[in-house]
Amino acid sequence: MTGEEVQRSTLPIPDQRSTVTTTFDAKDPDTTFPPIAPLRPPKGAPNxxxxxxxxxxxxxxxxxxxxxxxxxxxxxxxxxxxxxxxxxxxxxxxxxxxxxxxxxxxxxxxxxxxxxxxxxxxxxxxxxxxxxxxxxxxxxxxxxxxxxxxxxxxxxxxxxxxxxxxxxxxxxxxxxxxxxxxxxxxxxxxxxxxxxxxxxxxxxxxxxxxxxxxxxxxxxxxxxxxxxxxxxxxxxxxxxxxxxxxxxxxxxxxxxxxxxxxxxxxxxxxxxxxxxxxxxxxxxxxxxxxxxxxxxxxxxxxxxxxxxxxxxxxxxxxxxxxxxxxxxxxxxxxxxxxxxxxxxxxxxxxxxxxxxxxxxxxxxxxxxxxxxxxxxxxxxxxxxxxxxxxxxxxxxxxxxxxxxxxxxxxxxxxxxxxxxxxxxxxxxxxxxxxxxxxxxxxxxxxxxxxxxxxxxxxxxxxxxxxxxxxxxxxxxxxxxxxSYTFDDPGAEEKHDTQYFELLGNRGIYHKGWSAVTIHRYPGLPGITQMTQNFDDDRWELYDGSTDWSQAHDIAAEHPGKLAELQRLFLLQADRYNVFPLDDRKAERLNASIAGRPELITGTSQTLFPAMRRLPENTVLNIKNRSFSVTAEVTVPDGGVNGTIVAQGGRFGGWSLYAVEGALSFCYNMLGVDWYRVRADSTIPAGTHQVRSEFAYDGGGLGKGGTVALYVDGEVVATGRVEQTHPFIFSGDETTDVGAETATTVSGDYDASDSKFTGRISWVRLDVGDDSHDHLIDPEYAYHVAMRRQ
Incomplete structure (x- = not known):
């Protein structure tokens, strides 16, 4: 199917039923059908x-x-x-x-x-x-x-x-x-x-x-x-x-x-x-x-x-x-x-x-x-x-x-x-x-x-x-x-109108002219952000025929032209789904307010051994609050090593794991400080419930807390985490059960050596009711989101 007889405006291309006369016996000399022709693009189509x-x-x-x-x-x-x-x-x-x-x-x-x-x-x-x-x-x-x-x-x-x-x-x-x-x-x-x-x-x-x-x-x-x-x-x-x-x-x-x-x-x-x-x-x-x-x-x-x-x-x-x-x-x-x-x-x-x-x-x-x-x-x-x-x-x-x-x-x-x-x-x-x-x-x-x-x-x-x-x-x-430009460098421009809009920053290009307005600077520490309403944004005007780089704002000299382009922006924006303009901050990060589905809700989440490579937004948020991690594990006679569950990696995160048979917890603070808590005794052979409990200090975001490790309800170790991540653990590292992918949180082993050598039945995350997320400044939250793109 490579000829121009193929109708390509409806996709998938409808199969065509053969219209030749059917014989009774395939051995009949009059039995002929066109060969099966794989679908191909028009002849000469480039890669x-x-x-x-x-x-x-x-x-x-x-x-x-x-x-x-x-x-x-x-x-x-x-x-x-x-x-x-x-x-x-x-x-x-x-x-x-x-x-x-x-x-x-x-x-x-x-x-x-x-x-x-x-x-x-x-x-x-x-x-x-x-x-x-x-x-x-x-x-x-x-x-x-x-x-x-x-x-x-x-x-x-x-x-x-x-x-x-x-x-x-x-x-x-x-x-x-x-x-x-x-x-x-x-x-x-x-x-x-x-x-x-x-x-x-x-x-x-x-x-x-x-x-x-x-x-x-x-x-x-x-x-x-x-x-x-x-x-x-x-x-x-x-x-x-x-x-x-x-x-x-x-x-x-x-x-x-x-x-x-x-x-x-x-x-x-x-x-x-x-x-x-x-x-x-x-x-x-x-x-x-x-x-x-x-x-x-x-x-x-x-x-x-x-x-x-x-x-x-x-x-x-x-x-x-x-x-x-x-x-x-x-x-x-x-x-x-x-x-x-x-x-x-x-x-x-x-x-x-x-x-x-x-x-x-x-x-x-x-x-x-x-x-x-x-x-x-x-x-x-x-x-x-x-x-x-x-x-x-x-x-x-x-x-x-x-x-x-x-x-x-x-x-x-x-x-x-x-x-x-x-x-x-x-x-x-x-x-x-x-x-x-x-x-x-x-x-x-x-x-x-x-x-x-x-x-x-x-x-x-x-x-x-x-x-x-x-x-x-x-x-x-x-x-x-x-393609009209391929042969003619002087061809008259055909794409002569184009709007631009992101985060309230807006512009319109039309036949050489551009009208633009900045509503927000890049979200960076040290830059004082603009806070005006959309109607108060100051528009600039540039004549591309004499000003290729937008170096000279001539809005004051040509108010009529500016108004014409502003109106054209409104028409283009309405046509292409730009409205409503949206400069909200924390509201857009809250799925229920923003109106998008949220995969994980509530205060508890159960994970199973086959679950790895879980992005951060698909796992219960344990930041700025108390949380516990509980798992049922079976330890072989020779002892156990490896990851039970981990979130993040070398540049930040936490992990519950075993080292030489001892239950361990590590909080990796931004790849700068590692807070480790480890039991003095090993987990006995057999099936046990192990747990880490993190009690958040409170008093703001990114604070520290105390850690207690339990085996079958008995405390086996305690320790301190002096500071924590307030916003995110990683842009790409994930939550993994039973082994770590990419880099490891604790550094006590490499990913290739991180597989838990016992058996994991389940892992459950639970968060406390002491969340401090309400203290997150909306501007900070917005900056965090923007710097992940």
Whole structure:
């Protein structure tokens, strides 16, 4: 089924009943039936590879004037096209939902991160079945489909082991194969991985050379090779979404060391240097001005002298991480080329799903978990200096300072999270397709947006937009095919209107003009947040024909034009599910108030031995209160070791376990302090009930408490925990029964040695009625949520 006679507007394509005359006997010479023809796309349809990096600002890559060498990007740009005005949504979940659906992010329910979903249509985090994703459309037209890497689009209440899996990449997202992680980030050395919907573990340790970027690349190469070997006439669609360069910035040391000294003069000098290079490359028009640094961002010269070596190393590690990611994208491209398939592969290399991330605080952090839990007091200049050699390695969970994020967005205003300004939404993008694009090395300046990708792919493959999918009438794609720019650098711009909105930050682009307003700064300690009503937000106006970078606000000179664009924003926002605007804080974190399902409620939860890889939001919250952990275990004659239950990992969490037969409890405080309580005697052979009780001190958030360990109701040990996590244990580590995945809480053993050597019947968590969560400042809670995206 490859001919144009195939009707493709209704998906799945209806099976056609044979209309030939049926004979009585198959041996009859008149017995003829057409051969079975596997479904294939229209003849000549290209393979499709979409590469989307994470948290990379416009001014980071060397291809777009930045300091970080990206030879693969340069290679693809030399044979393809550079798009200098390609735009995203300013945040990962919304950008990815828009990319994969071809519709604006609020239309597919992704008006924010999944953890802040509400019942309003634009922020449910649920893609409507009226908006079938690109992968589903391609699969139902005969493509092989696979996703590798990050997926942060699954509703949080569906991320547990019971699903449902309707919104996972496979099967619900249209991908036949998925290998990667759920959520905003993962530890690059100890990732929380899934193959399909099944948790899997890395096949080697960091000491043995493991890094997720290499692993996902090898998996993608293997999948493509198998697909091409078995069905060479069947095109593939691969969505390749590394965790790079989202924090934690983790990369082998030799890659970071390539940039030693490259950032010694600081982020303000880097902006000037990058800007000059961008002009020299023609990436920005000659009359472009460098935008000013906002007053809430510190100048390099204002940073404490004792912090400067750490700040420089943060940038070196980040640059090494970005080049390392590009290196493995190159491995993937090479593998496709070696198969002879690169000529007819449409490659999108989108260098960032939003601007560079401001979430590393004003000074950067050794461990994101420290800053997310608002314990910046731990990360003194002396502490950070003591950790400088660990940055980028398995012992760190590091992120750079805000000033670097702004510099990596040169020449634009602002960063990730700020949907109003180009620093949050403009990302350098390369399109490479030798069979179709002949202007290798060309630059394209037309306004384009992430929702344009799906439309372009369908046009390139000759597949029409479906009118119905699985019996459901479809919402038309919102984007504009970019193919009109392939042959003509001067083609008149077709995508001439686009709204932007996230977290109340708003903007509208229309025929060269942009009107924008900031409602909230990035949520960071040290930045005084704005608190005005939406109607009191101050709008800015920019004329893109003379001001490429949004450097000169001319709202006062053109009030009529500003009013025209403000009205257009309202019309676009109403059309695409943007309303109601929502700047609530703690309310959006409370599932019952926000109106989203909550997987775990009540004060008790029972877990069983097969339950591992449980995300934090699928387990009873034991923070800021008293809690107990009870388990029934059977100990063999030779004694027992290993994990009974653990939550978190190396950078924070708690664990109930046995060491040399002795019942033990560990509270790991942010990977900085470990509080251990251990019995002097061993658990006897046989079946027993073991329990740990934590009595919270009270008096606020993150306080300490006393621990008592029991075996069959008898106290066997007591101890103290001096401080606890007030907000989260981890961005990616999980709760595990019977063994730990990824890294271990206590450090008394590795994950490979953590399996409980006895038998566990059940584990029960119980929380007390002394919760102090009501003391959480709504602004703090909001910041915590935003820094997990």
């Amino acid at each position: 499709v590879l979409i590469v989307m990096l994470d948290d990379v600002g416009y001014g980071a890559s060397s291809v777009f004037g930045g300091p970080v060498a990206m030879p693969t990007a340069a290679r693809l740009a030399a044979g393809g096209l550079k798009y200098t005005r390609f735009h995203t949504t300013a945040m990962c979940s919304p950008t990815r939902a828009a990319l994969l659906s071809g519709r604006n992010h609020q239309t597919v329910g992704m008006g924010g991160i999944t953890e802040m979903a509400t019942s309003a249509p634009g922020t449910t985090s649920i893609r409507p079945n009226t908006c079938a994703p690109l992968a589903e459309i391609l699969k139902l037209n005969g493509f092989s489909t696979a996703q590798f890497g990050k997926c942060h689009e699954v509703p949080v209440w569906e991320t547990g082991p019971t699903g449902p899996y309707d919104h996972w990449p496979s099967p619900g997202g249209g991908f036949e194969h998925f290998f990667g992680f759920l959520g905003a980030e993962t530890n690059q050395y100890y990732p929380a991985l899934y193959e399909g919907t099944t948790p899997v573990e890395p096949d080697r340790t960091p000491e043995e050379g493991y890094h997720f970027m290499e692993d996902m690349t090898e998996r993608a190469i293997g999948w493509i090779q198998s697909e091409q070997a078995m069905t060479p006439d069947k095109p593939f669609f691969v969505y390749f979404a590394p965790g790079a360069t989202h924090a934690p910035h983790q990369v082998p040391k030799e890659w970071a060391d390539k940039y030693k000294g490259a950032f010694d003069d600081g982020w303000d000098a880097l902006r000037e240097r990058t800007f000059a290079q961008q002009k020299a490359l023609g990436i920005v028009p000659p009359l472009t001005d460098l935008t000013a640094r906002d007053a809430v961002m510190p100048a390099w010269d204002d940073m404490p002298e004792e912090l400067l070596p750490v700040l420089r190393r943060q940038a070196e590690v980040y640059a090494g991480f970005l080049e390392y990611a590009d290196h493995y994208v190159g491995k993937l491209i090479d593998a496709i080329d070696q198969l002879g398939a690169l000529e007819n592969t449409l490659v999108y290399y989108i260098i960032g799903d939003n601007g560079a991330s401001p979430e590393g605080t004003l000074q950067g952090t050794f461990s994101e978990l420290i800053s997310i839990n608002y314990r910046g007091d731990i990360e003194t200049p002396e502490f950070l200096a003591s950790k400088i050699d660990d940055l980028g390695g398995p012992e760190a969970y590091n992120h750079y300072a805000l000033g670097w994020a702004h510099a990596f967005c040169t020449p634009l205003q602002w960063t990730k999270q700020i949907a109003s300004h180009w620093g949050g939404t403009r990302n350098g993008t390369i399109v490479h397709w030798p069979a179709r694009i002949t202007d290798g090395g060309g630059i394209r300046e037309q306004f384009t947006h992430v929702i344009d990708v799906a439309k372009t792919v369908l046009e390139a493959t000759g597949i029409p937009e479906p009118s119905t999918v699985n019996g459901v009438t479809q919402e038309p794609l919102h984007g504009t095919s970019m």
